[in-house]
Amino acid sequence: xxxxxxxxxxxxxxxxxxxxxxxxxxxxxxxxxxxxxxxxxxxxxxxxxxxxxxxxxxxxxxxxxxxxxxxxxxxxxxxxxxxxxxxxxxxxxxxxxxxxxxxxxxxxxxxxxxxxxxxxxxxxxxxxxxxxxxxxxxxx
Amino acid sequence: xxxxxxxxxxxxxxxxxxxxxxxxxxxxxxxxxxxxxxxxxxxxxxxxxxxxxxxxxxxxxxxxxxxxxxxxxxxxxxxxxxxxxxxxxxxxxxxxxxxxxxxxxxxxxxxxxxxxxxxxxxxxxxxxxxxxxxxxxxxx
Numbered sequence: 324x325x326x327x328x329x330x331x332x333x334x335x336x337x338x339x340x341x342x343x344x345x346x347x348x349x350x351x352x353x354x355x356x357x358x359x360x361x362x363x364x365x366x367x368x369x370x371x372x373x374x375x376x377x378x379x380x381x382x383x384x385x386x387x388x389x390x391x392x393x394x395x396x397x398x399x400x401x402x403x404x405x406x407x408x409x410x411x412x413x414x415x416x417x418x419x420x421x422x423x424x425x426x427x428x429x430x431x432x433x434x435x436x437x438x439x440x441x442x443x444x445x446x447x448x449x450x451x452x453x454x455x456x457x458x459x460x461x462x463x
Numbered sequence: 464x465x466x467x468x469x470x471x472x473x474x475x476x477x478x479x480x481x482x483x484x485x486x487x488x489x490x491x492x493x494x495x496x497x498x499x500x501x502x503x504x505x506x507x508x509x510x511x512x513x514x515x516x517x518x519x520x521x522x523x524x525x526x527x528x529x530x531x532x533x534x535x536x537x538x539x540x541x542x543x544x545x546x547x548x549x550x551x552x553x554x555x556x557x558x559x560x561x562x563x564x565x566x567x568x569x570x571x572x573x574x575x576x577x578x579x580x581x582x583x584x585x586x587x588x589x590x591x592x593x594x595x596x597x598x599x600x601x602x603x
Contacts (some may be wrong), residue, residue, distance in 0.1 A: 347487055349489050403576070408570075432554045434547075436543070441477055
């Protein structure tokens with residue numbers, strides 16, 4: 324998916340950035356249907372995502388636009404871009420390179436409640452140190 | 464999934480309610496893997512969800528706790544409860560009765576970008592008027 328700037332701006336203008344100028348974005352693996360991560364997008368991130376075909380987010384901790392994978396190489400190629408009924412959440416169906424989670428798991432949702440305890444339920448697919456050079460405080 | 468109050472409180476205390484006291488919650492159909500909706504939970508909604516086994520959310524528009532389906536009967540039975548790396552988003556794998564979307568679609572993500580236009584890409588599974596008696600301003 325790579326839209327013209329004009330088309331991307333049109334789509335971006337239909338969204339409702341009602342939470343501090345942001346929409347919620349859910350990334351789902353387009354092949355396995357696994358939920359990879361939840362993040363936020365401002366209007367610029369929506370436009371960049373639609374024009375480049377690669378997921379861009381707004382980092383609420385670093386207060387900056389962030390191309391997913393810019394540091395780690397773990398980019399998300401956007402296959403489909405969905406909008407919810409209230410237009411305040413979007414769903415990206417993506418092709419994920421490597422791992423979505425900066426902790427080395429394929430998905431950020433690597434923990435689940437099992438018999439009343441929160442347990443790790445996935446295997447790491449890589450070691451964060453190998454990707455981020457020991458710095459794993461941000462998502463890559 | 465039905466935890467004791469004590470266990471539910473323990474799990475709820477592990478989450479990071481950093482966005483106005485809320486975590487983001489994604490509901491995914493446990494059979495089809497379809498993303499049904501995105502909503503928010505405060506700590507009470509997390510505890511209620513874990514103790515009752517039915518999805519509860521915090522309505523940011525109505526400013527109240529909301530048992531999904533309390534009005535429509537379209538409840539979500541929680542099969543699995545996942546937590547993400549930053550503990551500020553949760554993923555519910557649910558058994559959805561009827562439709563998740565108050566507009567009558569199975570999923571709230573019933574629109575997607577097709578050739579630069581935002582188009583409806585799903586069929587309604589019911590008419591909202593039949594469920595909400597003509598009032599479809601809130602999610603049910």
